[in-house]
Amino acid sequence: MLKAAELTLEEMGDLAEIIPAADPVVRLSYQTIPSFDHRVRRTVIPVCEPTLGGNELKYIQQAVETNWISSAGSFIRDFEASFAAYCGARYGIACANGTVAMHLAMATLGLEPGDEVIVPTFTMIATINAVTYCGATPVLVDCEPDYWQMDVEQVAAKITPRTKAIVPVHIYGHPVDMDPLMELAQRHGITVIEDAAEAHGAEYKGRRAGSLGDAAGFSFYGNKIITTGEGGMITTDNRELARLAWNLRDHAFSSERHFWHKYVGFNYRMTNLQAAVGLAQVEQLDKFVAARRANAGEYSCRLYGIPGITTPRQAEWAKNVFWMYGILVDKQAYGLSRDELRAVLAENGIETRTFFIPMHCQPVYWNAFKGQRYPVAERLCRDGLYLPSASSLTLDEIEFVTGVIREACPHL
Ligand SMILES: Cc1ncc(COP(=O)(O)O)c(C=O)c1O
Known part of the structure; x- marks a missing residue:
């Protein structure tokens, strides 16, 4: 088994600053263990869930x-x-x-x-x-x-x-x-x-x-x-x-x-x-992809103009399927850090995930890539989170999530 050398956040120097705070919604995640009782399930809007409506x-x-x-x-x-x-x-x-x-x-x-x-x-x-x-x-x-x-x-x-x-x-x-x-x-x-x-x-x-x-x-x-x-x-x-x-x-x-x-x-x-x-x-894949693209469009419209929130861009040669709808939170411009926003969303029953922690920051690969820096990945790690993104997400839910993000911004 490959195991990391014991690595503390202190030893990571300024790279430690990009690592997400201890997860505010781990507890929330456990509440989202699928229940087919719709009332229970919807006390939390999960970051993702399967859609099993076909054969x-x-x-x-x-x-x-x-x-x-x-x-x-x-x-x-x-x-x-x-x-x-x-x-x-x-x-x-x-x-x-x-x-x-x-x-x-x-x-x-x-x-x-x-x-x-x-x-x-x-x-x-x-x-x-x-x-x-x-x-x-x-x-x-x-x-x-x-x-x-x-x-x-x-x-x-x-x-x-x-x-x-x-x-x-x-x-x-x-x-x-x-x-x-x-x-x-x-x-x-x-x-x-x-x-x-x-x-x-x-x-x-x-x-x-x-x-x-x-x-x-x-x-x-x-x-x-x-x-x-x-x-x-x-x-x-x-x-x-x-x-x-x-x-x-x-x-x-x-x-x-x-x-x-x-x-x-x-x-x-x-x-x-x-x-x-x-x-x-x-x-059902075509239907799921269409739903995700439509949901992403609704998210982007409703988040438009909130200072410090960057929504995902799509290259002109690409058609994104928005497996996850991710945003970046600029603390200075938005007024709250990504982790502070996550905590507000969690208080409102909205599950989110932080973006990936880059491979050169992982304890298990720390020695392999020691000293290497990748600024774009580091910025994504520090500021990125993804919002509920299931194919079954409803417009009401998107309105609720984006409403919470708008109201939490101290500058609006
Ligand atoms: C980019 C990427 N590669 C590979 C995997 C591994 O897939 P699995 O969890 O089915 O092993 C994942 C899973 O989340 C992934 O996001």
Whole structure:
């Protein structure tokens, strides 16, 4: 097990100032454990929740009635095919969660110790852990300040002869500027694996996330735009990569004879029960994406003009899916810090989350990236929070949340 050297906030120097205060809404989060009693559930507006309004139960019942509940069965194939087609990719390889989707995709590259993989420092830790599981070395870049995505110019500066892969992460559902990244990668013969865990349906110049790199990893965790409870998928057009991933996912069983293994494989399988839910969710994905875009528009209209609140921007080449609707809070201009605003929102039963803490600030990676600074990611970490963002969020709820933010501003 990799473990952090004991690291205190004091030892982090001025970097400690960007780390969010002890969470004011941890208690609140526990109250949001799903209850199907609508009155109880709505005492708190959760930051996210699944929307299960389609064929989920029907398909699960079919899986149970036909006795196919483990990791073989037609729902797995149907879910793989339908989600890959939705993304515009040829193959889908379903697996246990988004973290192992990323690990499996990287494992197919045969990464070795000493190989380097370029990842953004501003991401969720699973992105970089997947590199670490392969024994390779993560190399960090900052994000650009406009859309909060991986800074492609910095990627160019970090390429070395050891660079084997680049991992653009479509943060919060906005795509990375992929054309210059792919051009750069192709020039150097480097594989690009999108981390699309947060970006189901996001579009870059009319093409969907999951079809933009050499391969992509998705998450279907309960807070994602579509969910299977736990789950993940690789999408790719590369037949060899897909074949290897299917094989490695399943202990690398050999087709020649039973219990004959040529690779160290994994058990990263998804069950037919999960895939039954997944297939029902894909059927509703267009509807969920439309709801999130509409909700983001409502949020941005209502937050417009509040001093010190920055709402998310969308590049003209992008269609964001707003997995999370994030804002930045400038303490000086707004009059309260991000954490103070969070506390006010929590008092009103509104659950929020702070933005990611960058990888170079994590205790477990502190020594690996000691002394490195990434100012955009640090600013996002200090000032960013995301508001309730579920596909099922109502206009009343958006009005309530934005009303609380407006009223809490001492300057209005
Ligand atoms: C960017 C990113 N990558 C990877 C993951 C990992 O997905 P999972 O939680 O399904 O393992 C997440 C999950 O939240 C994520 O946000």
